[in-house]
Amino acid sequence: MSEGTIIKALSGFYYVEDNGQIIQCRGRGVFRKNKITPLVGDHVVYQAENDKEGYIMEIKPRKNELMRPQIANIDQAILIFSAKEPDFNPVLLDRFLVLIEFHQIIPLICITKMDLLLEEEIKTLKERLSVYERIGYEVIFLSSHTTEGIEQFRSIIGNHTSVFAGQSGVGKTSLLNALQPGLELKTSEISTHLGRGRHTTRHVEFIPIDHGLIADTPGFSSLEFNELDIEDLAWTFPELREKGNDCKFRGCLHDNELHCAVKSAVKTGEISGERYQHYLQFLAEIKDRKPRY
Incomplete structure (x- = not known):
C-alpha cells in the first residue's frame, strides 16, 4: 500500500x-x-x-470539500470575476462567497480584464469593490493582457493549494497561461449572443504554479444553497456575523425582527445596503426551498 x-x-x-x-x-x-x-x-x-x-x-x-466544483482539502478559493465581458456581477460574487465561507475556506477576490475599462470605469469599479476590502477580503485587480497585477497575484499563491472558481469566460485559463507561460491551455471567446464564455475547462485538475497548486475547474454561472439552513446564512456574511452579536434577540435573522443591530447598521451605512439586499434575497430563497427529507 x-x-x-x-x-x-x-x-x-x-x-x-x-x-x-x-x-x-x-x-x-x-x-x-x-x-x-x-x-x-x-x-x-x-x-x-x-x-x-x-x-x-x-x-x-478531509479538512473541507466542495461539490461544485468537486474538490477537497483546499487552502484558499480564488474567486475570478471579470471587469467586463462578462460584466462584474456582485450578486454572483456574493453567492460564491456564501458557499466558500460556509465551508470555512479562505476566499480571495480577483477581478480580471481591467485593461478593457476606461479610467472612469476603473475608478467606479474599485469604489464598488472597496466594500469587500472593508469587510476584510483581499481584492486584486489584474489583466492577463497587460500583466497588471500578475506578480502580486503570484505572491498570494505561495505554497498554498488553491481553487479557481467563477463564471466561464472571465479569464481563468488566460490567467493561468499568464502565470506560467508554456502551459498553453485552451481559451475561448465570449459568446456575443449569450453574453458569457463557453466552457474550456472540462474537468478538475491541479496545475503546479511555482511552489503552489491551483485547481482549474469547469466554469459555471449559478450556485444553489442546498447545504445551508436559514440560521447558517448570516454567519457566511462576516459583517452580519460580527454585528449580529449586538442584536437583542438570540437567533435573529436580521429580517423582520425588532431591535436588530444589523438593520440599524444598514441604515447608518456601516453595512453595505447592496450586500444586505443580497442577504435578504438569499434568505428568501432558502426559506422557499422544498423541505429536505
Whole structure:
C-alpha cells in the first residue's frame, strides 16, 4: 500500500501523485456502494498493480470539500470575476462567497480584464469593490493582457493549494497561461449572443504554479444553497456575523425582527445596503426551498 494525492479526475479515472510519479487509479467498488466519490485534492491510500495503474483503497479524512466544483482539502478559493465581458456581477460574487465561507475556506477576490475599462470605469469599479476590502477580503485587480497585477497575484499563491472558481469566460485559463507561460491551455471567446464564455475547462485538475497548486475547474454561472439552513446564512456574511452579536434577540435573522443591530447598521451605512439586499434575497430563497427529507 502507498499514499498519494489525487491531482486529476477524468472519465472515471483518478490520477494519484506520489513523489513525482503519477498512478492512474480506479476507485474501489465499495466507494460506489457507499456513495462516496473520490475528489481531486483527496489524500488517499492506493494499491498499485504496476508502476502506472492501481486502485484507490482508502480516502483520508478531509479538512473541507466542495461539490461544485468537486474538490477537497483546499487552502484558499480564488474567486475570478471579470471587469467586463462578462460584466462584474456582485450578486454572483456574493453567492460564491456564501458557499466558500460556509465551508470555512479562505476566499480571495480577483477581478480580471481591467485593461478593457476606461479610467472612469476603473475608478467606479474599485469604489464598488472597496466594500469587500472593508469587510476584510483581499481584492486584486489584474489583466492577463497587460500583466497588471500578475506578480502580486503570484505572491498570494505561495505554497498554498488553491481553487479557481467563477463564471466561464472571465479569464481563468488566460490567467493561468499568464502565470506560467508554456502551459498553453485552451481559451475561448465570449459568446456575443449569450453574453458569457463557453466552457474550456472540462474537468478538475491541479496545475503546479511555482511552489503552489491551483485547481482549474469547469466554469459555471449559478450556485444553489442546498447545504445551508436559514440560521447558517448570516454567519457566511462576516459583517452580519460580527454585528449580529449586538442584536437583542438570540437567533435573529436580521429580517423582520425588532431591535436588530444589523438593520440599524444598514441604515447608518456601516453595512453595505447592496450586500444586505443580497442577504435578504438569499434568505428568501432558502426559506422557499422544498423541505429536505
